[in-house]
Amino acid sequence: MAVFNVRDRVIECKIVYFGPGRCGKTTNLEYIFKAFKTQAKGEMVSINTKGDRTLFFDFLPMGFGKIRGCEVKVHLYTVPGQVRYSSTRKLVLKGVDGLVFVADSLEVRRKENMLSLKELQQNLAEQSRSIFKVPLVQQYNKRDLAEEGIPIMPLEGMARDLNSKLKVPFHEASALTGLGVGATLKTCLKLTLHHLQQELKWAR
Amino acid sequence: MPGEAVFAGDLTFIGLADILQMLGSNRSTGVVRITTKQVSSPGVIYFKDGNPINATNGSLQGAEAIYPLFGWAEGKFVFHRQKVSVEHVIRSSRMEIILDGMKMLDEGLLEEIGAKSAIKVRGRETDGPKHDRKDSLPILKGPSVDYMYLIDEEQFRDGEEIVTEGGHGNWIWVILEGSVAITRQTANGTMTLGRLGEGCFVGALASFLVRGHVRSATVTAAGDVQLGVLDARRISGEYATLSSDFRGLLLSLDGRLRKITDRAVELYSRKYKSNGLAKNKRLVMKEDSPKKAVYTITAGEAYVMRKTAKGYLPLLTLGEGDVFGDLPFVDLGHEPRRARVLASDDLRVDKVDGELITREYHGLSPTLRNLVDSMASCVSVTTTVACHLKEGKRFG
Numbered sequence: 317m318a319v320f321n322v323r324d325r326v327i328e329c330k331i332v333y334f335g336p337g338r339c340g341k342t343t344n345l346e347y348i349f350k351a352f353k354t355q356a357k358g359e360m361v362s363i364n365t366k367g368d369r370t371l372f373f374d375f376l377p378m379g380f381g382k383i384r385g386c387e388v389k390v391h392l393y394t395v396p397g398q399v400r401y402s403s404t405r406k407l408v409l410k411g412v413d414g415l416v417f418v419a420d421s422l423e424v425r426r427k428e429n430m431l432s433l434k435e436l437q438q439n440l441a442e443q444s445r446s447i448f449k450v451p452l453v454q455q456y457n458k459r460d461l462a463e464e465g466i467p468i469m470p471l472e473g474m475a476r477d478l479n480s481k482l483k484v485p486f487h488e489a490s491a492l493t494g495l496g497v498g499a500t501l502k503t504c505l506k507l508t509l510h511h512l513q514q515e516l517k518w519a520r
Numbered sequence: 521m522p523g524e525a526v527f528a529g530d531l532t533f534i535g536l537a538d539i540l541q542m543l544g545s546n547r548s549t550g551v552v553r554i555t556t557k558q559v560s561s562p563g564v565i566y567f568k569d570g571n572p573i574n575a576t577n578g579s580l581q582g583a584e585a586i587y588p589l590f591g592w593a594e595g596k597f598v599f600h601r602q603k604v605s606v607e608h609v610i611r612s613s614r615m616e617i618i619l620d621g622m623k624m625l626d627e628g629l630l631e632e633i634g635a636k637s638a639i640k641v642r643g644r645e646t647d648g649p650k651h652d653r654k655d656s657l658p659i660l661k662g663p664s665v666d667y668m669y670l671i672d673e674e675q676f677r678d679g680e681e682i683v684t685e686g687g688h689g690n691w692i693w694v695i696l697e698g699s700v701a702i703t704r705q706t707a708n709g710t711m712t713l714g715r716l717g718e719g720c721f722v723g724a725l726a727s728f729l730v731r732g733h734v735r736s737a738t739v740t741a742a743g744d745v746q747l748g749v750l751d752a753r754r755i756s757g758e759y760a761t762l763s764s765d766f767r768g769l770l771l772s773l774d775g776r777l778r779k780i781t782d783r784a785v786e787l788y789s790r791k792y793k794s795n796g797l798a799k800n801k802r803l804v805m806k807e808d809s810p811k812k813a814v815y816t817i818t819a820g821e822a823y824v825m826r827k828t829a830k831g832y833l834p835l836l837t838l839g840e841g842d843v844f845g846d847l848p849f850v851d852l853g854h855e856p857r858r859a860r861v862l863a864s865d866d867l868r869v870d871k872v873d874g875e876l877i878t879r880e881y882h883g884l885s886p887t888l889r890n891l892v893d894s895m896a897s898c899v900s901v902t903t904t905v906a907c908h909l910k911e912g913k914r915f916g
Contacts, residue, residue: 319545321545323546323547328545358613359613361613361615361616361619363616363619363620363623364623365623365626366627366672367672370619372615372616372619396623396626398672399671399751399752399753400671400672400691400749401622401623401626402626403622403625403626404619404622404623404625407618407619
């Protein structure tokens with residue numbers, strides 16, 4: 317849940333990139349950190365966890381206005397996909413406000429995507445939260461690999477696998493070139509902030 | 521002069537990661553003291569404007585002093601608001617320290633103190649005992665590996681310890697390439713219990729079924745080894761769907777491995793005394809008995825004895841909940857073919873449907889079935905080792 321920092325009049329919220337190992341979560345965040353340098357605050361923290369690195373930095377979204385007179389600061393995280401990093405995953409997912417699920421378009425990774433989404437659902441359930449209620453955006457990454465003749469899943473197929481029940485917004489992307497990365501983040505920010513606004517209205 | 525205590529509590533309720541984040545977003549300046557019963561000196565972290573700038577913990581200083589504190593699952597903390605005049609030595613950001621600490625905890629690099637949670641800790645000390653490589657034990661091999669059950673691959677260099685005897689841990693690996701030696705420390709030096717190769721499993725089945733499981737032996741890489749980390753959640757998920765009879769059988773097999781290992785170690789270190797165990801006991805199952813029955817013990821004890829060139833060797837004692845009899849799908853080198861079973865006067869048993877259990881075994885996922893087979897092979901090999909020791913022969 318977002319933290320209302322009274323002293324600075326800032327609402328701090330947390331967006332987490334989740335997905336199977338090597339799906340491009342860290343590539344997404346690295347691209348954001350570089351391309352939106354003016355909005356990224358402070359250093360990027362990078363932890364070498366096996367399989368994927370775990371990244372963290374603060375981000376000030378532009379053009380979304382204020383919520384009840386408060387600036388919004390977003391903590392962006394990736395979470396290590398491997399089962400063994402349970403403490404890390406628990407910490408990162410604790411109180412998450414918005415999620416980006418990054419799926420790997422490679423045909424051979426189809427099963428990993430589905431397992432990872434299921435794991436996300438379980439991880440949220442451990443915090444008594446429902447994947448159907450948390451602001452969530454999906455990203456089908458590595459679309460560019462088709463040009464190299466590597467078999468990838470059609471978009472419709474991926475949506476059928478991962479999104480037929482959730483029905484959340486999704487974007488295709490090639491995180492390496494940055495294609496779709498900004499759009500994914502923007503959609504997630506929009507959903508997350510809207511959700512926060514709803515919560516605050518309800519609390520009033 | 522200590523300032524006023526403004527924030528205090530219990531680590532089981534709010535952990536170090538949360539404490540750091542809270543002090544951070546409040547940009548607090550002062551000192552946190554963390555105490556736990558198991559460690560004599562407290563951990564102390566100095567904060568300036570919400571960032572940790574220095575810390576002490578035993579003989580450690582700076583960020584190095586903070587990381588072990590993430591392993592303190594039980595204890596108290598108190599924050600004093602006060603001016604701090606210590607040297608500013610920590611350059612990492614707050615979040616970096618937290619994420620690094622969590623990672624180290626997950627990778628089992630931190631000692632867990634007062635652990636009640638299900639956090640996994642693996643012993644992996646490298647300065648363990650040297651193992652004897654001249655032994656003549658054959659290398660056991662298992663069937664091919666189902667990669668769907670692996671969540672990771674790990675490399676270990678020659679001589680590196682994968683599991684340390686007496687350490688806590690609940691990872692199970694399957695050997696993908698190379699071989700490992702299983703050793704125990706005895707009064708008579710290091711004893712090699714067995715060697716495992718491709719397809720065999722490292723780590724007992726009980727290790728993820730029993731919390732706070734203590735590793736019963738040391739496993740060392742013999743040459744470079746590649747291991748696959750088993751998806752414990754998946755295995756325990758499958759385990760949960762098994763019948764209670766079958767689950768009892770698995771735990772009992774695991775117990776047999778532990779007990780026969782203990783017996784072999786006793787023989788190796790010449791501490792074994794027979795204590796006239798076989799006297800005045802009822803014979804309930806003879807070698808090569810035609811009886812095709814499986815029993816669960818509900819009360820009393822049963823003793824599995826195997827004939828050696830120097831008389832009968834009691835292999836192990838079975839108690840309540842243990843299973844014995846004709847299990848056609850595992851060859852333990854025990855009853856009903858190779859050993860006899862004696863019983864205490866008060867032995868009570870329930871009959872188990874052997875056919876049902878056999879069918880259940882064949883319905884297991886390949887990985888769990890391999891795990892059972894690997895366990896049975898280890899029992900069989902260790903039994904052979906124990907019998908040879910009894911006869912005065914030794915390996916290695």
